[in-house]
Amino acid sequence: MDAAHDTQTRSNGGLPVFGSDTCAAELDEMMKNAQEASNFLKAISHEGRLMILCHLASGEKSVTELEELLSARQAAVSQQLSRLRLEGLVQPRRDGKAIYYSLTDDRSTKIIEVVYNLFCGKNRQT
Amino acid sequence: MDAAHDTQTRSNGGLPVFGSDTCAAELDEMMKNAQEASNFLKAISHEGRLMILCHLASGEKSVTELEELLSARQAAVSQQLSRLRLEGLVQPRRDGKAIYYSLTDDRSTKIIEVVYNLFCGKNRQT
DNA sequence: GGTCCATATTCGACAAACGTAATATGTTTG
DNA sequence: CAAACATATTACGTTTGTCGAATATGGACC
Numbered sequence: 001m002d003a004a005h006d007t008q009t010r011s012n013g014g015l016p017v018f019g020s021d022t023c024a025a026e027l028d029e030m031m032k033n034a035q036e037a038s039n040f041l042k043a044i045s046h047e048g049r050l051m052i053l054c055h056l057a058s059g060e061k062s063v064t065e066l067e068e069l070l071s072a073r074q075a076a077v078s079q080q081l082s083r084l085r086l087e088g089l090v091q092p093r094r095d096g097k098a099i100y101y102s103l104t105d106d107r108s109t110k111i112i113e114v115v116y117n118l119f120c121g122k123n124r125q126t
Numbered sequence: 127m128d129a130a131h132d133t134q135t136r137s138n139g140g141l142p143v144f145g146s147d148t149c150a151a152e153l154d155e156m157m158k159n160a161q162e163a164s165n166f167l168k169a170i171s172h173e174g175r176l177m178i179l180c181h182l183a184s185g186e187k188s189v190t191e192l193e194e195l196l197s198a199r200q201a202a203v204s205q206q207l208s209r210l211r212l213e214g215l216v217q218p219r220r221d222g223k224a225i226y227y228s229l230t231d232d233r234s235t236k237i238i239e240v241v242y243n244l245f246c247g248k249n250r251q252t
Numbered sequence: 253g254g255t256c257c258a259t260a261t262t263c264g265a266c267a268a269a270c271g272t273a274a275t276a277t278g279t280t281t282g
Numbered sequence: 283c284a285a286a287c288a289t290a291t292t293a294c295g296t297t298t299g300t301c302g303a304a305t306a307t308g309g310a311c312c
C-alpha cells in the first residue's frame with residue numbers, strides 16, 4: 001500500500017485525511033463516491049421513508065400495516081416503497097394478497113442504526 | 127424503566143423494536159424524531175455539501191479552498207455553506223479576508239464517518 | 253368469469269431545491 | 283478613501299420531489 005497516496009486515515013476514528021498531496025484523480029474518485037452516497041442519503045432523508053425503514057428494522061411489514069403506522073395514504077406509502085425498492089433498500093415478498101416488505105441492504109440497517117442513536121436513543125449522544 | 131413500554135432494544139445492535147404494544151404516543155414521538163432526523167439527512171444528502179463536510183473532516187478550509195476542491199462556483203459553495211451553517215453543522219472563523227470553516231457538530235462527524243466507511247472505505251462493507 | 257381486496261402505477265398540480273448572474277458587505281492595502 | 287479581494291445575499295429561471303386522484307394489476311374466493 002502506497003503511503004503517499006493513502007487517503008485512508010490512521011488513528012483518526014476512521015475519517016479520511018486529504019492532505020496537500022490529494023491529487024485530481026483522488027478528487028475525481030471522491031466525487032463519484034459522493035454522488036453515490038448522496039443518492040443513498042436522499043433516498044432515506046424523507047420523513048416517511050425514514051419511518052418505513054425504522055419500522056422495517058423490527059421485522060417485515062405489509063403495506064397496509066405501514067399505512068396505519070404512518071397514518072399515510074395508500075398511494076403515498078406505495079410510492080415511497082417503490083423508491084426504496086429501486087434503491088435496493090427494501091425487498092417485497094408476496095403472501096396471498098398482501099405484500100410484505102423487509103430491509104435488504106446492510107447499508108440501510110447501518111445508517112438507520114446510527115440515525116436512531118443520534119435522534120431517537122434515550123442515551124442520545126451529544 | 128417500564129419494560130412493557132421499552133421501545134429500546136436489547137441484543138439487537140441498538141435498533142428499535144416496535145412490538146404490538148407500540149402505542150399512538152410512541153408513534154407520535156417517533157414522527158417528531160423522524161422529522162428532525164430527515165431534516166438533518168436532507169442537509170447532508172447533497173453531493174456538494176457532502177464533499178464539503180468530508181473535506182472539513184480533515185481540518186478547516188477557506189471558502190476559496192473549497193471552491194477549488196469542489197470545482198464549483200463561489201456563490202454555490204457559499205450557499206451550501208450557508209445551509210450547513212444554519213443547520214449548525216459547520217462554523218465560520220474569520221482570519222483577515224478569508225473565512226475558514228470547520229465542523230461543529232458531533233452528528234456530522236459521526237454520520238460522515240459512517241457514510242465514508244460505506245461508500246469510500248477501501249474495506250468497504252457489503 | 254366476476255367481484256373484492258391489496259398493491260402498484262400514472263398523471264397533473266404544486267412546492268422546494270439548485271445554480272447562475274448580479275449585487276452587497278466587509279477587510280486589507282496603498 | 284479608493285481599489286482589490288473574499289465572501290454573502292438576492293432575484294430568477296429551471297429542475298426535482300411530493301402528494302392526491304384516478305386507474306391498472308394481480309391474487310383470492312364465490
